[in-house]
Amino acid sequence: MKLRELKREDMAGMLEWMTDPYIRQNFRFGSDKIDEKSVLSFIQNAGSALRAPIEGNTIHYAIADEESDEYLGTISLKAISIANKHAEYAISLRRKAQRKGIAIEATKEILRLAFVKYNLERVYLNVFSDNIPAIKLYEKCGLVLEGEFRNHLVVEGEYKSLKWYSILRTEYQGKYGIPINN
Template sequence: MIDTTALAEKPVLAGDRIRLVPLSDRHATAFHATVQDLETRRLTGTHQDWSLAELRAWIAECGARTDRLDLAIEDRATGGYLGDLALNRIDPANAHGSFRIALAPSATGRGIGSEAIRLFLGHAFERVGLHRVQLEVFAYNDRARRAYERCGFVLEGRLREALHWDGEWHDVLVMAALRPQRTGAR
């Protein structure tokens, strides 16, 4: 049984180098710069152009949403924006949801994503009570796929030619992590 009220609570989750905090207007400018970055757009398959005003309006809604959880990734030492992640498309009857993450260009290649994913999954499994968290990653995004695997995600399938990017079709890989079984519990 999942606790859907846990989605209404917007936690602060602290790791060694990062902190996950409720996404807020103070992140809007850096978030906007990230979604405008061409490589970030390619890695996330983002076709939509967001104006800063549209992004601010969307962020303003996040805090009140009870059907999803959106958090910003901040540098623990400086408070600087490093990216964002979300848990959405929650299916309470089947205790699963979908996950996505996007890192600012300056945050890639340093293990920030893996640390953020582990913190977020811990919350999704322990506090929200999900059994399964799934994601989609583009077949050409090897770095993300390896990070997901390090965090417990397993490849489950392939959506052939599901993304059209830069004039070419690309496969989408479906991966999922399951709630760790408690050892010694009876």
């Protein structure tokens, strides 16, 4: 597994997970407006992984197979705050890439980039409270439960609760033993 910039060739794989009902059940937005044009626009506006983050922007990385470079999913640092040194984490994998340890590897790498390369203090996320596989991933990678917003969203006519997780710079350093310059 490696992280790289998104490419036009990733469009088919992105459309695959974005329209997969099994994967979509854990997302808030509908798939009715997703088409090749919108995915291509997403790729073009993804932000370069080679430049420094900009206040308020998002950097998306493709999760790709180390050998073949096949697109497996997307992992992101969203709503980056340079002033407050935090960003929101997000990940989505194609079904064929799930349950193979790829999400753990990709999450460890995006956290390394967040704390070592981008010098952030905090990475956070929210997840549907009933998304147990994702919760297990986040906890395994060292994210800490901060709290729950009960019945916070209505998704397809049903109330959903959100759990909020984060990992701080010092927690990351303690878990992974990677020195971080301040």
